[in-house]
Amino acid sequence: MRFRAEIDVMPLKEILDPQGKAVKLGLDNLGVKEVxxxxxxxxxxxxxxxxxxxxxxxKVELACKKLLANLIMEFYEYKIFEAEMA
Amino acid sequence: MRFRAEIDVMPLKEILDPQGKAVKLGLDNLGVKEVxxxxxxxxxxxxxxxxxxxxxxxKVELACKKLLANLIMEFYEYKIFEAEMA
Incomplete structure (x- = not known):
């Protein structure tokens, strides 16, 4: 059977996210306030x-742990669905 | 009210994704086959x-269109939830 996985790898809450800060500033400049x-x-x-x-x-756990996420700085979460047959 | 948005910005299906190819190869090398x-x-x-x-x-639409996604190469989708009051 074929499954589809949707995985998010995010910086840990305790860790600064400079890219996020930059986007926040960019949104302020665009006039998108209160973000x-x-x-x-x-x-x-x-x-x-x-x-x-x-x-x-x-398989997805292994992929996340060994390749996709750096567990010192990031955490991951995922959902798995049965893929529709094409 | 405060809302939480979860946004995904992905390369368009028609566009090659070299980063994805590299991850596929990496997974093969790790022994995670059939991905x-x-x-x-x-x-x-x-x-x-x-x-x-x-x-x-x-607001989220505007943020996606103007800042987060490059619509020539990427598409976006998002979900919006009411944020829990902290």
Whole structure:
């Protein structure tokens, strides 16, 4: 079966996010006021073949831990869906 | 009222995603096989003050169009929630 994973990798709350600060300033300059707590991370979409959802989760966990997220500075969260057959 | 927006900015389907290709290769090398269609984009979280959800959406649209996404190469999608009062 084929599963689709939607993964977010974000900077940890304790860590400054200069890119987010820059976007906040940019929005102020554009006239979009009253925006707070801008944080910027990565969004990863992928499809994975697996026998069941548990196996797909295992693969996505491994991908996040070993490659996609730097766990010292980032955390990840993901959702897994059954992919529609094309 | 305060709303929280979760925004994804992703490369258009028609456009090559070399970062996604690199991650796919990296996963192969890690032994995570049978992964397809890896695409990498940005995930932006922000909070915005607005009178209602419609106004919050308007602000987020503007932020996406004017600052966060390059509409020639990227598309965006977002969800808006009422933020919990802290």
């Amino acid at each position: 707070h707590d801008v944080r910027i991370g990565k969004h990863i979409q992928l499809e994975v073949e697996a026998a069941d959802k548990a196996e797909a989760e295992q | 397809h269609d890896v695409r990498i984009g940005k995930h932006i979280q922000l909070e915005v003050e607005a009178a209602d959800k419609a106004e919050a959406e308007q």
